[in-house]
Amino acid sequence: MRPPDSITDGVVALRKLRESDRAVTLSTFADPLVRQWLNMPAKPSDADFDSLLRTIRNGFESGDRYDYCVTELPDDVSLGAVIASRRHRDNWEVAYLARAEGRGRGLMTRAVRLLCDHLLSAEGATCVAFGVDVDNHRARRAYRRAGMTPTVEYLDLDTRGGERVRCVLMTRTA
Numbered sequence: 407m408r409p410p411d412s413i414t415d416g417v418v419a420l421r422k423l424r425e426s427d428r429a430v431t432l433s434t435f436a437d438p439l440v441r442q443w444l445n446m447p448a449k450p451s452d453a454d455f456d457s458l459l460r461t462i463r464n465g466f467e468s469g470d471r472y473d474y475c476v477t478e479l480p481d482d483v484s485l486g487a488v489i490a491s492r493r494h495r496d497n498w499e500v501a502y503l504a505r506a507e508g509r510g511r512g513l514m515t516r517a518v519r520l521l522c523d524h525l526l527s528a529e530g531a532t533c534v535a536f537g538v539d540v541d542n543h544r545a546r547r548a549y550r551r552a553g554m555t556p557t558v559e560y561l562d563l564d565t566r567g568g569e570r571v572r573c574v575l576m577t578r579t580a
């Protein structure tokens with residue numbers, strides 16, 4: 407199935423990244439909270455944005471990664487992103503991030519819920535999950551509000567420092 411170009415619940419909209427999102431996307435890469443929890447380039451540059459555009463195009467073409475900007479209607483400005491990556495057959499991982507203007511209003515919870523609903527209903531996903539750092543309480547709360555429940559805890563390698571971090575797998579099944 408071809409993924410939709412946009413998805414909305416009437417409050418937020420998920421749409422594809424565009425060239426006009428370059429400046430706001432690079433500033434989101436540099437946001438301190440985003441950098442605290444995700445592996446971001448040290449000095450975000452145009453090359454990083456170009457690379458992201460290619461990754462997104464390839465992901466939609468292969469059907470293995472759906473990467474959407476999150477906007478608050480009726481605005482079209484990107485407030486963050488929600489990203490679904492196929493991990494194994496019908497199992498998907500859903501990650502998300504927001505810049506400061508997009509946080510604290512429940513918009514990202516809506517975005518995660520929308521993408522999970524789409525994967526589970528239209529894409530035939532059987533499970534959506536994400537392993538989140540146990541100390542990332544803000545993200546854990548939003549995952550829970552989006553319908554995902556904590557299942558197992560495990561140790562993972564931090565991709566930034568190589569240290570082991572304790573993660574909890576947030577899961578929602580069909």
Ligand SMILES: CC(C)(COP(=O)(O)OP(=O)(O)OC[C@H]1O[C@@H](n2cnc3c(N)ncnc32)[C@H](O)[C@@H]1OP(=O)(O)O)[C@@H](O)C(=O)NCCC(=O)NCCS
Pocket residue numbers: 439440441443444486500501502503504505508509510511512513514515516536538542544545547548
């Ligand atoms: C994860 C992240 C996007 C969550 O952002 P967020 O602003 O907490 O999430 P939401 O947009 O869903 O907003 C929820 C907050 O808005 C509050 N809120 C205010 N008005 C609201 C409303 N009308 N409806 C719902 N929630 C509302 C909620 O109470 C909640 O705050 P709380 O958790 O302190 O109770 C953000 O912390 C982030 O970008 N982190 C860095 C990247 C990251 O860690 N990603 C997760 C791993 S992939």
